[in-house]
Amino acid sequence: MRAHQNLVFTTAVRIVANDAQAEDIAQEVFIKAYENFDSLRASETAGAWLRTVARNLSLNYATRYRRRWRFFSEVHDRNEDDDLDFEATLEGVESPSSDAAQFRQSEVIEEALRALPEKQRLPLVLFHFEDMSYEEIAQHLGVSLAKVKVDIHRARAALARVLARHGITPDEVTPS
Amino acid sequence: MSHHDADRQLEEFVHRVLRNQPMRQAPAQLADRVLARIEQRTAKAWWQAGFNAWPMPARVLFVTISIAICALALEVSATLFEVLSAQVPLTLARSIALWQAMSTAVESLAKGIPVQWIYAVGGIIAALYASFFALSAAAYRTLYQNR
Numbered sequence: 114m115r116a117h118q119n120l121v122f123t124t125a126v127r128i129v130a131n132d133a134q135a136e137d138i139a140q141e142v143f144i145k146a147y148e149n150f151d152s153l154r155a156s157e158t159a160g161a162w163l164r165t166v167a168r169n170l171s172l173n174y175a176t177r178y179r180r181r182w183r184f185f186s187e188v189h190d191r192n193e194d195d196d197l198d199f200e201a202t203l204e205g206v207e208s209p210s211s212d213a214a215q216f217r218q219s220e221v222i223e224e225a226l227r228a229l230p231e232k233q234r235l236p237l238v239l240f241h242f243e244d245m246s247y248e249e250i251a252q253h254l255g256v257s258l259a260k261v262k263v264d265i266h267r268a269r270a271a272l273a274r275v276l277a278r279h280g281i282t283p284d285e286v287t288p289s
Numbered sequence: 290m291s292h293h294d295a296d297r298q299l300e301e302f303v304h305r306v307l308r309n310q311p312m313r314q315a316p317a318q319l320a321d322r323v324l325a326r327i328e329q330r331t332a333k334a335w336w337q338a339g340f341n342a343w344p345m346p347a348r349v350l351f352v353t354i355s356i357a358i359c360a361l362a363l364e365v366s367a368t369l370f371e372v373l374s375a376q377v378p379l380t381l382a383r384s385i386a387l388w389q390a391m392s393t394a395v396e397s398l399a400k401g402i403p404v405q406w407i408y409a410v411g412g413i414i415a416a417l418y419a420s421f422f423a424l425s426a427a428a429y430r431t432l433y434q435n436r
Contacts, residue, residue: 269299
């Protein structure tokens, strides 16, 4: 369990963007793993299984929560305001300039992701971290394909602006 | 550079940045929480767990007994109905008469109310419901969403 707990927690926290909820989801994932212990013990793909379960549970949570509050939070289109709010929340984050530059860079990116509006952050995370296609994201979130593409594009543009302000440019990032 | 190329570059840049992110550290107490929960579950008797976790013989027995109880309940109620319908008790007859009297009274009262009043009351109820809904949405946006 300890070998996979960071993977499971990271998957959950990136989707739900809340540490406490991600911890609850991680707990549920490991209890499911315990229930399927006999088949997982010998499996070489236990890590992938855990990640898939973590992703599905997190998505269930995120979409259920989203539906519940959709009326209250998404009545008006906040695209322009969202971008302004998003950049305003990051003004206090310092640029990486010391030995801890790498750590700070990660922090800046995490902070930037969290500050994105929910409707942009979730599809972006699913696309880039979970390798889901636009079509799969649209299906899971119950929105149109065009909206998914627009939201992801806006999220990327907003992220890139903040990263550029903190000195993170395409030249500085090496391919993974 | 075309618009399409710029989008492609942006996508690749963001992908590289995000994929280079290190994994988050799971909370230290996560493992202990999971183990405590598992111990709690294993300490429970089998019949306190969900139906899916019951042993197969227990499940079959439970379903059989449930079907038998349902069949018995249907049989008993049918028999009771037959017996009771043969001789309607006095209290039941009185209850029916009371119900009919009340229905007649309500009906004659409803006929006396102008239809405009009914529409007005309906409109007020709808307006109150909409106000309550709007108030809830405003309270959510003010108190919760911006936290």
